[in-house]
Amino acid sequence: MSTVLLINTYFATKERYSGCLPAYGLYAISRALLDKGYKVALVEQDMEEDPIGRIKGLVEDGVIFAGMTVYMGSNITNAVRLSRMIKEISPKTPVVWGGPLATSSPEMCFLQAPVDYIAMGMGEESSVLLADKLRETGRADELENVSSHINGKMIIRDKYFFRGELDDLPYVSLENSPARVYRDRKIPLLSSRGCPRSCAFCYNGTFAGSKKWYYRSAGSVLDEMGHWSRHFGLNSFYFIDDNLLVDPGRAQAILEGAMSRGYSIEAVRGHIGDYSGDLLEIIARSVDKLSFSIESASPRIQGLINKSINMEKARRLFGYFTGQGVETLTTNFMFGFPSETDEDISLNIQAAVELRALSRNLRIVPYIYTPQPGDTLMRSFPEYLAKINFTLDNLSTSDFAPNRTKYISHELRPWMSGKDIEFYLNLVLVWFYHFDAVTRRTQLIDVPAIMRSDDRLSRLFAGVREPE
DSSP states (O other): OOEEEEEEOOSOSSSTTOSOOOOHHHHHHHHHHHHTTOEEEEEEGGGOSSHHHHHHHHHHHOOSOEEEEOOSSTHHHHHHHHHHHHHHHOTTSOEEEESHHHHHOHHHHHHHSOOOEEEOBSOHHHHHHHHHHHHHHSOOTTOTTEEEEETTEEEOOOOBOOOSOGGGSOOOOGGGOHHHHHHHTSEEEOOEEEOSSOOTTOSHHHHTOTTOEEEOOHHHHHHHHHHHHHHHTOOEEEEOOSOTTSSHHHHHHHHHHHHHTTOEEEEEEOOGGGOOTTHHHHHHHHEEEEEOOOBOSOHHHHHHHTOOOOHHHHHHHHHHHHHTTOSEEEEEEEEOOTTOOHHHHHHHHHHHHHHHTTOTTEEEEEEEOOOOTTOSGGGGOHHHHTTOOOOHHHHHTOOSSTTTTOOOOTTTOTTOOHHHHHHHHHHHHHHHHHHBHHHHHHSOOOHHHHHHHOHHHHHHTTTOOOOO
């Protein structure tokens, strides 16, 4: 037996294959395993005719382990369901989880799902060591960065934080997912990991290490672009980094190098503070879609979440990129924090109105804050932290912009009353109507009816003009 089964759990549970993302972390793990001589069966549900049937067949034939990445949202439900199915077919097949949620809450995962091992932190090295140990001895409960739950005994290990240089890592195994690349007609790239900042609501501190930012050199990124362009015959790329722009010189070299080679860049994300200097012109000339998260225009909330944003700079950036013809600009505002006031919300609405006036191609998405195990924000509210019911079931309901699920969990947000939850669900709908033309075109939102039923929202949005 030499096959490792890796499963992308990011797919919709109620409607088939909605919003599936590339399993980039699994591509990296797949490459590490392949380079050590293992066979890898990667199952991505949105690319399969019968993904469940394929998983069943692989497990019946025998695999070293079945691995999947787990993080906030409906993928948790999928991971639990698939793990149970695998154990029903083959009780001795090890089930391995990894990713931000599993890393931050291994005990919860072990107690609430049939999981044998958890790769703590970044998983390329741990996955190979795990496969080696399982193939040799059938057990792997002594590995340094792998937690285990075997025969009722739970062992929690330290997280693995990347050591070395990202340039030394091989390219991820995109060649094993050609159907996705050809379907999307563009190639995903990851030029960096982690974040040098410490936003209080973010998973990065737990998973990648507090204020840890790992990056590849511009030359390495451009070499990879050339490799995949030749392999797939495509010249369109998009970066899935959270923080491509942290080093402006590196970012400029990547974007200029891509343009000189005739490559197009569809998407770039970065912190507002990193959009500066000569980099602005290069971005405007080379990138179709930009996104940066504002989170809040309220100085008080910015202090709470440890993310200071210069709103005047945000307005200048939106005005500049709109004037330069950038195709789409996306940002977000976050709501529902403990202690949030109507004044905080009003500042966000005012800022969104000002930004909307600058660009018709602007998407401003409303998020609802969801506590994550290990985030630092809730430490400021110990009276609520003690009441949060962190379970896999509750965390699986997380929907950062719940305009379609229309559900916000009180068990994850004990500071919210039933009336608060109704208010925030309505806020999300009204916000989408006013500030995101894409959602407004695709979802019928009866704003007059909402306003008639919610005096608080009616008061907050008084004076906000209809979108054009």
